[in-house]
Amino acid sequence: MKVFNIQILKLLVLSLVFAACQSAPTPPPTPPLTPISPTISSDEHIIRLATLDWPPYVGEVLPQYGFTTAIVSEAFKRAGYEVKVDFMPWTRVLQETEAGNYDAAYPEYYSEERVKTFFLSDPLASGPLGFYKRKADNITYTKLDDLKPYRIGVVLGYINTPEFDAADYLQKEATNSDEQNLRKLLLGRIDLVVIDKFVAQYLIKTSIPEAVGTLEFMEPPLLEQSLYVIFSRQVAGSEQKLQAFNAALKTMREDGTLERILKEYGFGK
Incomplete structure (x- = not known):
């Protein structure tokens, strides 16, 4: 009887193993690794x-x-x-x-x-690049050398004109933005700002309305950049x-x- 029971038990175990093997899905093959392009983007377009x-x-x-x-x-x-x-x-x-x-x-x-x-x-x-000033100030010039007495606001990292950027004899004070320079000009902390005319007009209209009628662009521009x-x-x-x-x-x-x-x-x- 014991031998018979053992035989039956073996048959049951083999049946279960066979059924499990039949029902288990075959794993998909591992896809090959795609090399990462050394360019700035994985999409070259x-x-x-x-x-x-x-x-x-x-x-x-x-x-x-x-x-x-x-x-x-x-x-x-x-x-x-x-x-x-x-x-x-x-x-x-x-x-x-x-x-x-x-x-x-x-x-x-x-x-x-x-x-x-x-x-x-x-x-x-x-765009027209030139100087902004306070309307009340009587500042004129025919050459950059005429601007020696004045404090001029510039922006860090900006290119202006070759002559102006090379003029180390001018009193240049750098800030991080055009808006900061216009606000300093309005407060009397500087005398001039070198700036694109349209950028200044936009900033005054949208961010510094108190400067309307107080600050003005000096014509003609230094350069059409x-x-x-x-x-x-x-x-x-x-x-x-x-x-x-x-x-x-x-x-x-x-x-x-x-x-x-x-x-x-x-x-x-």
Whole structure:
């Protein structure tokens, strides 16, 4: 009887093992590991852009991040790229892009220093750069040397004009933003601010209404400054992206898209 029971028990165990093997799913094969590309993005069709809050040209609160972003995005779209935009202070924009952590940055003025560090695109647009002062102050000049007696507000990391930036004999006081400089001017802590005319008008209208009628732009401007996209020299394929961007920008000029965007934002002729 014991032998018979043992035999039955063995048969039951074997049956259970066989059933378990039949019902267990076969695990799928392990997929091969995909190597991570050393480029800035895992998607080679995404362009990472760094920029700053500099309305009305570019800003997080502006429609489509401002008209320069609208131009840049459309040009890259035509060139086959999708853009991702990050905002940060301008000094960090330059550092991150130079290091290759971003494909490109915008908008920037031309300078020999920038050409050594970045690839520059064809110009997107331009703006009048000059001085703001208090209306009550009788300040005039015919050459920069005439401005020696005055305290002039500038922004850290900004390019102005080659002559002005090289003028070490001027009393320049640096801050982190154009708005800070305009507020210092309003309070009498500085005498002049070097600034884009449209940026100053926007800031006074939206952030410093008490300056309306008190501060004014000194005509004529120092220079009508062109605005560029700067491409990192540390990112693989930057020159090819630059060429594709410039080609797309050219077609936008030719088919009227560039002028249409400018008009939509109130900058058209």
